[in-house]
Amino acid sequence: MKPSERRKARRFATQAIYQWQITQDPITDIEEQFKVDQDMKGTDLDYFSELASGVAVHTAELDQVIAPLLSRPFEEVDMVDKAILRLAFYEFVKRPDIPYKVVINEAIELAKTFAAEESHKFINGVLDRYAQAQLKS
Template sequence: MKPSERRKARRLATQAIYQWQMTQDNVASIAEQFALEQETKGVDMDYFRDLLFGVSVHANELDSVFSSYLSRPLAELDMVDKAVLRLACYELTRREDVPYRVVINEAIELAKAFAAEDSHKFVNGVLDKVVKQLKK
């Protein structure tokens, strides 16, 4: 598996998770829609599906992993930031094959690509605290 295929899967999954958060549509329908309508060449689609379905199934658990490190209530968190943090926490807690440094770097890049201007700093700070807690 090439890192670039997983990177593209994360980008697509972030967008799909965001759509799911906004619409609460069926996750399987969103996955199918993305597979048909988005550019999937060079995307690890199995990884994309794992991230999307994993985040949707474990959303409340994932929120509890990072919510205590937020500077505001979870309900006030920007939806893109929430999608990125949920995806990263899914990888940190469920994908032991991915080093935590890779997870954090990828989350920062996703925040730079999709979120508000300084969101990557916020995401980095939250995930640093999550990693320290998980390593205990």
């Protein structure tokens, strides 16, 4: 698997998760819509589906891991930041085969692309706190 194919999968998954958070439409419908409406050539489609559906299925579990690491209530976190954090924590929790540095770097890049100007710093801080705690345990 090429890293660029995974990167594209993460980009599309972030957008799909964001749409799911806003619309509450079934994630499978959103995935199918993306496969029809987006140019997904060069994308790891299996990984895209795993991330999108995995976040949707495990949202409550992921949010429980994320919330204690935040400096504000989870409800106040921007929806784009939530989508990126949920995707990153899905990889942390459900995909231990992916190095934590890759997860953090990819999430920062997603934040720089999709989120508000300073969001990448916020996301980096949250992910770094989690990674450091995991390394100590």
